[in-house]
Amino acid sequence: MTSREHLRYLAYLGAFLVFLAVLPFQIGVYYRSFVMFTMMWVVLALSWNIISGYTGYISFGHVVFYGVGSYASAILVADHGWPWIPTLLVGAVVGLAVAILIGYPVLRLKGPYFAIAMLGAAEGTRVLVTVWDSLTHGGLGINLPNVENSMETYFAMLALMVVTILVSYWVGHSRFGIRLNAIREDELAAEALGVNTTLYKMAAFSLSAVFPAIAGGIQANKTLYINPDGEFLLLITITMTLMTMFGGKGTVIGPIVGAILLYLFQEVVWVKFPFFHLIMFGAFLILVARFMPRGIVGLFIARGWARKGMVH
Amino acid sequence: MGAQPPEIALDIRDLRKNFGGIRAVDGCSLAFPRGQISGLIGPNGSGKTTTFNLLTGVIAPDSGAIYYNGDNLAGLKPYQVFRKGITRTFQITRIYREMTVFENMLSASRLSVPERQGRARAEELMAFVNLTHLRDEYGGNLSYGQQKLLEFARALMPDPDVILLDEPAAGINRTLLADLLTHIHRLQGMGKTIVIIEHDMNVIMNHCAKIFVMDYGLKIAEGPAQEIQRNEQVITAYFGHR
Amino acid sequence: MEQAEIRRVYLLGAFIVAAFATPFAVGAWSGNIFYDRQWLMDLITVCLNGLLQGGVYAMYGVGLTLIFGVMRIINVAHGEIVMLGAYLTWVLFNAPEYLGLGWHLDPLLTMVITLPIAFALGFAIQKVLLNAVVGGPELTPLLITFGVGIAMINLVEWIFTTDYHTIPYQPDAFHITETIFVGKNKIISFAMALAISLGVFLFLKLHRLGKAIRATAQNPEVAMVCGIDVQRIYLVTFGLGAALASAGGALVSIQFGFNPETGVQYTVVAFAIIVLGGRGHYLGAMLGAVLLAVLENLVSFMVPNGSAMVEMAAYTMIVGVLLIRPQGLLGVKET
Numbered sequence: 043m044t045s046r047e048h049l050r051y052l053a054y055l056g057a058f059l060v061f062l063a064v065l066p067f068q069i070g071v072y073y074r075s076f077v078m079f080t081m082m083w084v085v086l087a088l089s090w091n092i093i094s095g096y097t098g099y100i101s102f103g104h105v106v107f108y109g110v111g112s113y114a115s116a117i118l119v120a121d122h123g124w125p126w127i128p129t130l131l132v133g134a135v136v137g138l139a140v141a142i143l144i145g146y147p148v149l150r151l152k153g154p155y156f157a158i159a160m161l162g163a164a165e166g167t168r169v170l171v172t173v174w175d176s177l178t179h180g181g182l183g184i185n186l187p188n189v190e191n192s193m194e195t196y197f198a199m200l201a202l203m204v205v206t207i208l209v210s211y212w213v214g215h216s217r218f219g220i221r222l223n224a225i226r227e228d229e230l231a232a233e234a235l236g237v238n239t240t241l242y243k244m245a246a247f248s249l250s251a252v253f254p255a256i257a258g259g260i261q262a263n264k265t266l267y268i269n270p271d272g273e274f275l276l277l278i279t280i281t282m283t284l285m286t287m288f289g290g291k292g293t294v295i296g297p298i299v300g301a302i303l304l305y306l307f308q309e310v311v312w313v314k315f316p317f318f319h320l321i322m323f324g325a326f327l328i329l330v331a332r333f334m335p336r337g338i339v340g341l342f343i344a345r346g347w348a349r350k351g352m353v354h
Numbered sequence: 355m356g357a358q359p360p361e362i363a364l365d366i367r368d369l370r371k372n373f374g375g376i377r378a379v380d381g382c383s384l385a386f387p388r389g390q391i392s393g394l395i396g397p398n399g400s401g402k403t404t405t406f407n408l409l410t411g412v413i414a415p416d417s418g419a420i421y422y423n424g425d426n427l428a429g430l431k432p433y434q435v436f437r438k439g440i441t442r443t444f445q446i447t448r449i450y451r452e453m454t455v456f457e458n459m460l461s462a463s464r465l466s467v468p469e470r471q472g473r474a475r476a477e478e479l480m481a482f483v484n485l486t487h488l489r490d491e492y493g494g495n496l497s498y499g500q501q502k503l504l505e506f507a508r509a510l511m512p513d514p515d516v517i518l519l520d521e522p523a524a525g526i527n528r529t530l531l532a533d534l535l536t537h538i539h540r541l542q543g544m545g546k547t548i549v550i551i552e553h554d555m556n557v558i559m560n561h562c563a564k565i566f567v568m569d570y571g572l573k574i575a576e577g578p579a580q581e582i583q584r585n586e587q588v589i590t591a592y593f594g595h596r
Numbered sequence: 597m598e599q600a601e602i603r604r605v606y607l608l609g610a611f612i613v614a615a616f617a618t619p620f621a622v623g624a625w626s627g628n629i630f631y632d633r634q635w636l637m638d639l640i641t642v643c644l645n646g647l648l649q650g651g652v653y654a655m656y657g658v659g660l661t662l663i664f665g666v667m668r669i670i671n672v673a674h675g676e677i678v679m680l681g682a683y684l685t686w687v688l689f690n691a692p693e694y695l696g697l698g699w700h701l702d703p704l705l706t707m708v709i710t711l712p713i714a715f716a717l718g719f720a721i722q723k724v725l726l727n728a729v730v731g732g733p734e735l736t737p738l739l740i741t742f743g744v745g746i747a748m749i750n751l752v753e754w755i756f757t758t759d760y761h762t763i764p765y766q767p768d769a770f771h772i773t774e775t776i777f778v779g780k781n782k783i784i785s786f787a788m789a790l791a792i793s794l795g796v797f798l799f800l801k802l803h804r805l806g807k808a809i810r811a812t813a814q815n816p817e818v819a820m821v822c823g824i825d826v827q828r829i830y831l832v833t834f835g836l837g838a839a840l841a842s843a844g845g846a847l848v849s850i851q852f853g854f855n856p857e858t859g860v861q862y863t864v865v866a867f868a869i870i871v872l873g874g875r876g877h878y879l880g881a882m883l884g885a886v887l888l889a890v891l892e893n894l895v896s897f898m899v900p901n902g903s904a905m906v907e908m909a910a911y912t913m914i915v916g917v918l919l920i921r922p923q924g925l926l927g928v929k930e931t
Binding site for chain 3: 102
């Protein structure tokens with residue numbers, strides 16, 4: 043890709059940003075938080091995409107980073123009186139630490155074994171958080187001081203989303219990303235062709251952990267109440283998975299589009315049918331995995347509207 | 355050619371590997387000459403591919419040494435061997451099926467080389483093996499012969515000094531094979547060391563300066579084509595006792 | 597065996613010993629161990645309960661390992677089929693009551709109905725969703741069965757809510773000695789699980805279809821050449837796996853509380869069992885099941901917050917075993 047193309051995409055992003063920066067002043071609290079949560083899902087889907095889309099290590103437990111991030115932030119704000127913004131950084135560090143702790147053993151597992159071990163890691167962390175009540179208040183959850191911060195959380199999430207998009211863009215257009223793809227396609231061949239797979243997987247995993255941890259922190263300060271079952275909800279992982287698969291895994295635009303469409307649909311239409319919508323979620327995942335493995339982006343490629351591959 | 359014996363590029367000494375009691379490579383010593391095309395032959399299961407896997411760090415040897423430019427490669431990880439300038443292809447092609455031809459190429463670019471240069475080299479090599487028209491096609495959509503060429507070109511990406519080719523001729527048609535052999539000779543002309551595992555005796559006998567024969571994990575003969583063709587032990591290994 | 601291989605076996609043994617020692621260590625540290633006769637009897641009771649529970653685990657674990665062995669598919673919805681089996685049993689158990697008949701259907705008897713339903717369900721899932729993707733990228737069936745699981749959870753939640761249910765069935769204790777006793781429902785479940793497992797084992801060993809299943813597990817291509825309709829074997833295998841899972845559900849329903857979300861736990865348990873025992877290995881699955889169930893009961897007995905920490909046993913086993921010796925206790929190394 044030429045640098046002109048990079049500039050064009052940056053210009054799109056810039057225009058999008060200006061729109062999102064002006065928007066919150068034009069809308070009320072309800073829609074402001076609605077857009078905030080849409081941006082959060084963009085962050086989560088893009089993050090899941092880095093490890094699972096590019097590297098092919100399907101994580102069924104990615105909510106764990108979101109959960110520990112939100113807990114780190116909530117504990118510091120509620121129990122130690124910190125202002126909430128610096129707690130996000132602590133959340134990021136905790137997310138990173140958990141990623142290394144989990145990733146070091148679990149990334150050696152392949153295919154389904156990694157997926158299920160991640161499922162176990164997330165559930166296990168939920169249990170630990172529930173049990174360790176001296177730190178986390180256990181199953182009761184944590185109440186945060188009640189403040190109106192829809193504007194602050196909006197901009198925090200916007201900033202996070204921009205960073206996530208830029209990092210994803212870099213991953214998606216660099217030799218780093220290509221090498222992650224190579225790991226997905228054939229780990230042994232990748233290793234023989236110069237990729238230090240252990241290091242690359244760890245790097246991808248860490249990157250994909252940091253953003254959800256921060257997003258979790260912002261979310262905790264917006265919803266003002268968290269508990270283990272809510273923060274380590276399997277459904278959050280499923281949603282990340284589905285959004286990314288639906289939009290197109292292993293691309294930058296795919297998870298963004300997938301997250302926005304699915305969140306809109308979820309909030310506008312499906313929320314009227316609470317259980318039915320989750321049944322549809324499962325059915326939808328089946329359909330996407332079975333019939334459109336490359337997602338919406340794949341449909342565009344098939345029609346010749348988009349080019350194959352990520353680097354040109 | 356001068357009277358001096360050629361310099362050794364890869365010096366394998368007493369290499370051993372057991373797989374659950376099966377001695378796949380059993381104290382094998384091979385010395386591949388620098389700047390030449392060598393052939394590695396032997397009946398099925400004689401330990402040729404295992405030797406390649408040991409050379410490139412895909413599996414770790416039980417004992418023995420692999421000297422290359424004064425370093426012992428034994429026990430290194432595959433990516434470390436790659437960084438020393440040794441690349442390979444696989445018996446059954448292992449191209450990345452869901453990545454485009456260009457991405458396949460770029461994946462093997464050295465990170466020490468600036469990206470612009472890596473891209474230029476990828477373009478150049480795609481032209482070298484006539485795959486430029488398939489640049490943005492998924493690897494999996496290529497024909498088997500094209501995949502072989504892609505894998506070959508990908509192995510050349512980091513500008514390696516030693517290229518290990520595992521059955522490059524298997525499953526490709528004669529025209530393509532002729533092309534491939536031309537490429538191999540051009541590489542040799544650039545001073546590269548090439549080792550070929552092959553069952554196609556035409557390729558081995560007509561194109562390799564030196565041939566090494568393995569059987570039961572051991573080297574049983576080495577020498578130029580004419581010598582190997584007359585070697586009693588080699589004939590026995592291939593055809594059994596008369 | 598290679599030297600390195602032998603070392604791994606020892607290491608795995610050490611890991612399992614350490615896993616069993618942990619609840620004791622934690623128990624001693626947190627003062628949950630009492631050094632008297634009564635406690636010892638309790639301990640024996642706990643181990644016995646674990647053993648009996650292991651029988652049920654083994655049965656649905658075998659279902660998962662059967663599917664994996666034949667198709668190399670990890671059925672992430674396995675636990676959800678267990679859960680579904682429990683609900684089906686519960687519905688049939690209560691159906692006469694609802695109809696005003698004033699009696700209940702015996703939950704063991706209902707298996708006559710629930711197993712064929714589960715078989716048909718498994719058959720259908722395989723036919724519609726999975727047959728086309730067997731042998732392809734291994735992550736596609738993973739995502740598909742994940743989707744199936746989610747749909748099942750929420751379908752059941754939609755109909756029955758998230759309330760916990762259980763079936764009161766032979767809850768009184770059976771005294772082995774004065775102080776050691778176990779619930780009759782557990783003994784019945786264990787016997788039933790053993791009988792069904794044995795039945796499946798004999799079916800695989802002796803029946804024509806069973807032999808065909810084993811042949812397909814060994815090598816699908818060769819099986820195909822030998823005139824076995826491999827596609828049909830896949831259907832039967834998944835059906836059989838689902839039937840075993842739902843039988844597990846029936847036996848779970850008379851011992852434990854269940855709700856739509858407990859399915860995930862069963863999946864993890866079944867997965868832990870086949871990892872521990874060796875993928876595709878039936879005796880291994882049984883051994884793994886007993887080990888895991890006893891360990892879980894020890895954890896719940898001695899560790900503070902034990903009932904929550906039980907889940908950790910399965911996760912630790914999965915990760916530990918996969919890292920030390922991926923083929924598990926009895927499995928053969930895959931190449």
